[in-house]
Amino acid sequence: MAIREPLIHEIAPKTWMINEFGSNNMYVIEGSERALVVDAGTAYCDFRKIIESLTDKPYDVAITHAHPDHIGMMHQFERVYVNKLELGSIPDPDAPTDKMASGFGSQDITGYPTEPCKKYSELVRDGQASEAFQNLAGYTSDMHGFEMVDRFFADEPPVWECTPDMINRGTLDTELVFIDEGYEFDLGDRKVKTMFLPGHTRGHLLFIDPKNRIAFTGDCVNGNNGSSFHAASTHIRYLEKFIAEYGKSYDRIFNGHITYSRRLNFRSESINVVKNLANAYRALMRGEAEIIEQAFHLNPNGPKRRLVVYGSGTDEDPRVTPQVPPMLWEDGEEHLIP
């Protein structure tokens, strides 16, 4: 029999990971006065009810980045915190279709506005933002997000059952509150800090809880991390900043997809993944990278993606496959490998 409820794990005291049917992980962090929720999942549960079963404190919902598997249930909440630059991830609905992403987070970005367009504001006000992102992702139905993810490890036994009656995107007119690096969520005895790490998306944020020494990283340091918005040189510098902080205020990394598809492992991601990401970009800049072309599993009929392969695949040397970034150096930058 397959599981029809999201799985909840307590990964540290008063800190829960919610596995939404292998699609995404959301987190609830409770302090003495308030709680913080990281990300709003895909579509398939009453997320608000789950949060309120874990904590009776007032809480805020912070979004790492505006992909459909991280904001899908944002309209269950009156207000979410997000980086303004994420609004650039949605194109003007009237833009020519060849300027729109056919697979999210990865394609031609030339048609994307960097300021919130009027139409985007209307979509948010009308409670339609998550649907708009879903269209952007190329999902053909509300169930598409689950079905694409679930088949990633299709050779392993089924774990989840998701049916259309479980879809709950919420209907509230969600207010967006814009935050950036340095913003602090004061939960009482826990202060959660915001860090900026773009690359996977333009305005990606991560959240650090020094009390339990955890970084909640969304998709910004995953081994398959894209780099669509910056040159490799810039991306390396942001990754190095994250690596430099490791061991000071955090030594566990919980990303948005620790438990992916049918796999239920929920251990912290290795810092070696992040080091190999930086090294993959360095290999590109040296002209030594191994590059493959691969279909994107969430959009198998879309254009193939060019990925860098780095690492042998062991725990010490994990294999990463970041996307080839649009440039190696920023315009006018000296060609020195950081």
Ligand SMILES: [Zn+2]
């Ligand atoms: Zn993402």
